[in-house]
Amino acid sequence: MTHQELQNSDYRIRKLIGILGLCLPFILIFAKGELLASISHYYYSTLSSLFFIIILSAFGLFLISYKGYKKDKTNETISDDLITNIGGLAALIVVFIPTxxxxxxxxxxxxxxxSENYPLFGHNNMLKSGIHLGSAAVFILSMGWMSRYKFTRDVNDSNNKLYRICGLLVFISVGLIVLLIVLEKLGLDTKTMFSNYYVFIFETTAVIPFGISWLVKGKVLDDVKRLKAKFL
Structure with a gap:
């Protein structure tokens, strides 16, 4: 692709998205004090719901604000801006239509x-839960798509292998969640085979890799080098 300069705000957004991705599962566990079946279930605990809403809303707003590179019409069919807008809207749906x-x-x-004393938009409706699950998948997959296909456009970037691995881990993690849910629907007791926490585990193995890739693409390593040079 032709060389393009990004605004400094885009690099800051990349770092923020990376930090949120790395911290999300651990903050929720710390806030609740126990492991739940999925990241989304932390919506139903008072303190962890606060972090869940803030972090997912921040994801949504940062992604919608992010512009990225303009589409290279010679070899791209979808722009950074469109992918992140889709991911950002999906993240907001995850907040407003919880599991x-x-x-x-x-x-x-x-x-x-x-007791049916649900907090905020809480519910026990299967249709809403399906919308939530689909939106969560779109959000995470859009992040994986950015890592695997958008961050690797510069053939001279020494971190391309890292971006590809991170994107692949996101796709594999989402695929395993879908596979195990389908097996559950078919009557296979996946909770016995893979524990009660497989959704949380594979959600974590999805958000951490995309967090790493966004941090690195945000030039956080350059920031570390500058700090090291300043104090050493």
Missing amino acids: RCMDSTSMAIDLICK
Whole structure:
């Protein structure tokens, strides 16, 4: 692709998205104090729901604000801006249409479900849960797409191998979640085979790689080198 300069704000957004991706699962576990069936179930616990809403909303707004490179009409069919807009809108849908309350693996949340005293937009509706799940997949896959196909356009970038690996890990993680959910629907007891937390585990193995790739693409390594040179 032809050389293009990015605005400094785009590099800052890349770093922020990377930091959020790396921190999200660990902040939620710390806030709740226990592991739940999925990242989305932390919506139903008071403190962790605050972090969930703030971080996912920040993802959405940062992605919508991000412009990236202009589309190279010679070999690209979709622009950075369109992909991140899609991912950002999907992240906001994840916030405003949360997953269903049931099956969180938390006794405290199960009590909330039974009482139907849901917080904010909470629910126990299967259709809404399906919309949430699809939106979460679109959000994560758009991040993986950026890592695998958009960040590697510069053939001279020494980090291209890292971006490809990160993108591949995102795709594999989402694929495994879909596969195991389908197997569950077919009657296979995947919770016994892969634990009750496979969705959370594979969500984590998706968000951490895309967090790393966005951080590196945001030139965080250059920032580290500058700080090292300044103090050493």
